[in-house]
Amino acid sequence: MAALAILTKLISLVCVFLLINGAEATPIKKLSIDNVPYLGTLRDALKESTRASSGFLCVATIIHNRVLVTPAVCIYGQRRQDLVVVVGNTFIRGVSPTMxxxxxxTWRWHARYRFGEMAYNIGLVFTARDITPKHGVIAYAAINRSKLIPHTECLFLGWSRTSVNSKLMMNPPIAFFAWNTFNIDCYKITSTAGVMCSYVPHMKEFKNKTEDLGNPIICNGKLSGVFLERRGEISTYxxxxxxxxWINGAIYIHFHSATSPLRSICCRWLFVLAISIFFIFS
Structure with missing residues (x-):
């Protein structure tokens, strides 16, 4: 068994070496909203009222009717009446008929999240109106429910800044292939559990660009990660x-707690608390 484990590790290292040293440069492709209809953004309402796209804060991904997932840092300390969600728009700048x-x-972030930390940096945004699917414009992204095999080919999606220090967003969204790392290697880089890492071999075209908070990474056709930050050549999610x-529990609580058939307010809150504890600590 030990010999088999060592052999497996050696094979994986060889695969990484070949990818890094022999792979072709991964091209960046420009997309339109019909390619990524589940992409949305969080924006400052006041700034947006003066000039479209000037209030961009983070990318958010639609995963359910009225529900988007985004990093907790994007909503932590904010007032929900100060922000809006924009969906159905290809361009980060300007407007369109489908926007x-x-x-x-309301919104909620993980109970264990602490501002400035990478751990538990996940939040859900609940819109006041329905997010009705519309072909080629709006759709829900299915979330990943199974462990990824290391070096799975994934697709990074979303808008990106033209450089690390630039506030100018690329227009329209972009896509490029990336590969996930071993969980243990990701933990060595981040010292944080519950984080996914990816790398892009020979990505010369990407040196002058950077991802933005909340951009999704899709693996095996499912939403597998929400971008947090880059650490050298490694992207973290x-x-x-x-x-x-936690996602399923938070969605369930949001849509069912207020309409619970339990008559007693006390019993209703105990019910919600029990569900919350189960999904937080399970």
Whole structure:
């Protein structure tokens, strides 16, 4: 068994070497909203009222009717009446006939999240109105519910800044292939559990660009990560698989707690508390 484990590790290292030293440069491709209809953004309402796109804060991904997932840092300390959700728009700058601006009803971030830390940096935004699917414009992204095999080919999606220090967003969204690392290697880089890492071999075209908070990474056709930050050549994400139960629990609580058939307010809150504890600590 030990020999088999060593052999497997050696094979994986060889694969990484070949990818890094022999792979072709990964091209960046420009997309339109019909390619990524689940992409949305969080924006400052006041700034948006003066000039479209001037209030951009973070990318958010639609995963359910009225529900988007984004890093907790994007909503922590904010007031929900100060932000809006924009969906159905290809361009980060300007407007389009398919664009929808939605008020935010509420949001929640993971109970263990602490501002400035990478751990548990995940949040859900609940819109005040329905996010109705529309072919080629709006859709829901399915979340990943199974562990990824290391070096799975994934697709990074979203808008990006033209440089690390630039506030100018690329227009329209972009896509490029990336590969996930071993969980243990990601932990060595981040010292944080529940985080996914990816790398892009020979990405010369990407040196002058950087991802932005909340951009999704899709693996095996499922939303697998939400971008947090780059560390050298490695991109880090909140691992959706690690927080799948928390996501399901938070959605359930939001849509069912207020309409619970339990008559007693006390019993209703005990019910919600029990569900919350289960999904937070499971």
């Amino acid at each position: 929808k601006v939605l008020a935010i009803e 909140i691992d959706i698989y690690s927080f799948r139960k």
